[in-house]
Amino acid sequence: MLHVLKHPLITHKLTQMRKKETGTKDFRQNLDEIGGLMVYEITRNLPVQPVTIETPVATCETFELKKEVILVPILRAGLGMVSGICNLVPTVKVAHIGLYRDEETLEPHPYFEKYPKQMPEATVIIVDPMLATGGSANAAIDMVKRQGAKDIRLVCLVGAPEGVAAVEKQHPEIDIYLAALDEKLNEKGYIIPGLGDAGDRIFGTK
Numbered sequence: 001m002l003h004v005l006k007h008p009l010i011t012h013k014l015t016q017m018r019k020k021e022t023g024t025k026d027f028r029q030n031l032d033e034i035g036g037l038m039v040y041e042i043t044r045n046l047p048v049q050p051v052t053i054e055t056p057v058a059t060c061e062t063f064e065l066k067k068e069v070i071l072v073p074i075l076r077a078g079l080g081m082v083s084g085i086c087n088l089v090p091t092v093k094v095a096h097i098g099l100y101r102d103e104e105t106l107e108p109h110p111y112f113e114k115y116p117k118q119m120p121e122a123t124v125i126i127v128d129p130m131l132a133t134g135g136s137a138n139a140a141i142d143m144v145k146r147q148g149a150k151d152i153r154l155v156c157l158v159g160a161p162e163g164v165a166a167v168e169k170q171h172p173e174i175d176i177y178l179a180a181l182d183e184k185l186n187e188k189g190y191i192i193p194g195l196g197d198a199g200d201r202i203f204g205t206k
């Protein structure tokens, strides 16, 4: 199911990222902050379990998170969303999936994967700022499923209708979270209007 998180602060920060004159430092900062703002919605239905604790003045029956949360950035661009989310989710673990997109075929090519052992029982949150054709997201979802992951969420900033449709077709049970659903893809597979190549803008590689 698709969720588009239309919060004024998220929209404002995304607008700064879209501007072509925004430099690497501001681009990174806004991406990190949006990651933090989106995490509230992404984690809204995380399961909790009852615990009994002692406050300074009394015994208290309360709740704690029940499951591990594992964040899975798709390299490179997904790295830009890690610290904003890690700052807010206690005990989060971070897996890594390396994928690059062939510029001609737009096919995703895996080059790295590393996971904590708790993948089967954890809530797994895959992050990549851009959901374009959906090839990278579908490949990443396949990879975490091979590790036994069952509770999987996909979090991107900007999505194209083509990418949303591709993920919904291949993995219909996955919740997809976006900050904006854009118009379309261009002939090179870039999102229109989008924000350009997220990895290059984060790391200054162009």
Ligand SMILES: O=c1ccn([C@@H]2O[C@H](COP(=O)(O)O)[C@@H](O)[C@H]2O)c(=O)[nH]1
Residues within 6 Å of the ligand: 074, 075, 076, 077, 101, 106, 108, 128, 130, 131, 132, 133, 134, 135, 136, 137, 163, 189, 190, 191, 192, 194, 195, 196, 197, 198, 199
């Ligand atoms: O406008 C865009 C489109 C794509 N990217 C990068 O490509 C992948 C996602 O592309 P898929 O076609 O969905 O596989 C994503 O990891 C981005 O790094 C982009 O930066 N900007």
Ligand SMILES: O=P(O)(O)OP(=O)(O)O
Residues within 6 Å of the ligand: 074, 075, 076, 077, 078, 099, 100, 101, 102, 136, 197, 198, 199, 200
């Ligand atoms: O998907 P790509 O090829 O744009 O990868 P990166 O995020 O490393 O730029």
Ligand SMILES: [Mg+2]
Residues within 6 Å of the ligand: 077, 197, 198, 199, 200
């Ligand atoms: Mg890139």
